[in-house]
């Protein structure tokens with residue numbers, strides 16, 4: 001867009017230059033073609049001049065021999081010879097100046113004195129006599145004579161006959177000639193339609209038309225000086241070219257050819273028109289080529305732009321373009337802006353179960369829903385995999401909630417129509433610019449929306465969450481925890497607590513679960529809920545779990561050594577371990593190092609891991625069991641695991657999730673479900689532990705079932721090791 005004025009200026013300049021060049025060219029062509037035409041006319045005039053000269057010379061030659069022939073003959077013979085020579089329009093006359101007589105084709109007559117004087121005055125003994133009117137016929141005649149002493153022979157020819165003989169026209173009869181004397185008097189005129197019949201002198205017409213005095217003068221001078229040349233004069237309202245050539249031997253006679261300037265320019269004009277048309281065609285062709293090139297170029301550019309700015313799968317903006325556009329929008333202070341981070345719940349499973357093609361279809365569907373739902377000013381992008389971003393303006397925050405609900409509902413129905421029914425299909429993290437205290441830019445907005453999204457994950461009641469400043473504070477706290485964790489492990493700030501597992505009657509301790517506590521130097525206790533999720537994110541959990549595992553082994557080994565009673569202890573194992581190639585090896589090494597007998601160590605694996613890779617987990621469980629570990633599934637019932645899935649896995653223990661038993665809303669139904677789980681577990685030889693049992697009601701219910709163990713505050717909280725040991729002893 002910026003180049004537009006430049007393009008316009010360049011185009012005008014180019015048109016100007018081409019125009020000027022054409023004009024110059026046209027002028028050049030006209031000039032040179034005109035010159036060539038004038039030269040041609042001069043040539044043809046010269047040719048006329050030559051043939052006229054030859055005609056006269058021939059006459060002179062003939063007359064000379066005639067004169068010789070008739071000189072000594074008597075009168076009768078002279079008359080008969082002259083009679084014989086006579087032709088249509090041509091007479092021969094014999095003159096004797098001494099006798100002052102003349103003889104023609106019929107008789108001898110007396111020549112008047114003035115005529116005798118005139119003939120005597122001829123300087124040359126041969127030549128041409130200016131046209132005159134025949135005394136008898138009154139016809140204009142031109143005569144050629146030869147003189148020898150007092151005798152002359154004259155050949156009289158009708159002027160119009162000569163004009164006819166020399167045609168005196170040229171250029172396809174478009175031009176004509178006059179024979180004039182050196183003062184411009186017309187001697188012989190062409191029988192041409194354009195030739196003036198009355199004009200006596202050339203200068204009469206030239207002067208009449210108001211021609212340039214200087215040009216007229218130089219024409220006059222040229223004639224007087226026997227020069228050959230051309231001049232341009234107005235005549236009959238048109239410009240005419242006058243080409244003049246002296247006849248030569250005949251003193252002061254000229255042939256002047258006249259032709260309309262327009263006529264000789266016609267050919268030039270044809271060439272010029274042809275040239276202009278050709279030029280226009282060439283310019284047009286070049287224009288077409290440039291247009292096609294630019295069009296192609298633009299298309300290519302558009303394609304590149306598309307690749308650079310759009311996501312090819314969904315046709316939405318890509319992340320980069322979204323940020324670019326988002327930053328522009330933020331600058332508009334007149335509106336409230338929000339970024340919504342959208343995440344499809346369990347997309348990986350959908351992908352795994354239905355194939356990537358279906359996964360792509362879902363992403364495209366959602367992209368379509370987003371495009372249809374965003375308000376006028378909004379933009380949206382496909383970020384990665386199942387993550388989308390949306391930015392829009394709003395009046396009240398409720399507008400955003402409504403927008404999310406609308407998107408959610410459409411997407412839910414889409415999945416449902418495909419036979420996929422899920423409790424929650426997607427999550428929204430919403431970050432409003434007005435809630436940002438810190439620097440306000442698109443990156444911060446996206447960060448904020450992502451923070452809000454992780455918050456949805458934590459409290460499972462809703463599918464959206466708004467960003468607020470405390471989230472940022474939590475991030476700060478997380479950062480603080482991360483900065484302290486390594487040192488805390490070195491300083492043994494992580495302390496092992498054990499929570500006993502009882503039989504349903506509460507009379508015997510059958511086992512314990514190792515739960516970690518972070519007690520810093522000043523004695524503050526931090527609960528695992530505050531740091532485990534962070535360690536799971538940053539991987540530090542691998543170190544901590546191993547530390548807890550070793551602490552348990554140390555505790556058991558100590559008691560075994562003292563021959564004190566022991567119970568099996570379960571240790572929580574983060575799912576990250578299953579992606580460590582040396583996990584089993586490391587744990588086994590520790591177990592062996594402390595010589596812990598088989599089946600005293602139990603590994604609790606959280607139910608969520610089953611979502612990720614069932615096959616891998618099953619393989620790991622078998623390995624662990626064959627190395628003397630008890631394997632339990634933790635938090636069973638909190639997520640998606642079904643009883644069916646359990647059948648395919650060889651867990652030794654099921655730990656029923658606390659929430660599962662907490663469910664007081666639908667007691668009867670949930671009790672039934674719990675009962676059937678316990679029954680089924682029993683059938684396939686799996687032990688059951690009920691977690692988080694706090695009330696007598698819960699306990700009474702469990703007593704009616706075959707539940708093997710109770711772990712809950714009702715019997716004991718997690719205890720420091722020495723307290724647990726006291727209890728066990």
Ligand code: C2E
Pocket residue numbers: 499514515516527528529532541544545548572573574634635658691692693694711712713714718
């Ligand atoms: P979990 O594995 O489900 O552990 C049981 C949690 O329930 C413990 O919380 C325990 O204190 C609590 N609890 C037991 N009985 C009751 C009860 O009657 N009522 C209530 N309200 N709570 C009860 P804790 O110790 O805060 O641990 C929380 C979670 O942190 C654990 O859940 C576990 O997932 C994780 N965790 C704790 N220690 C470790 C560890 O060493 N490694 C790993 N990876 N995770 C650990």
Ligand code: CA
Pocket residue numbers: 513572604634
């Ligand atoms: Ca546990």
Ligand code: CA
Pocket residue numbers: 634635655657658691
């Ligand atoms: Ca648990």
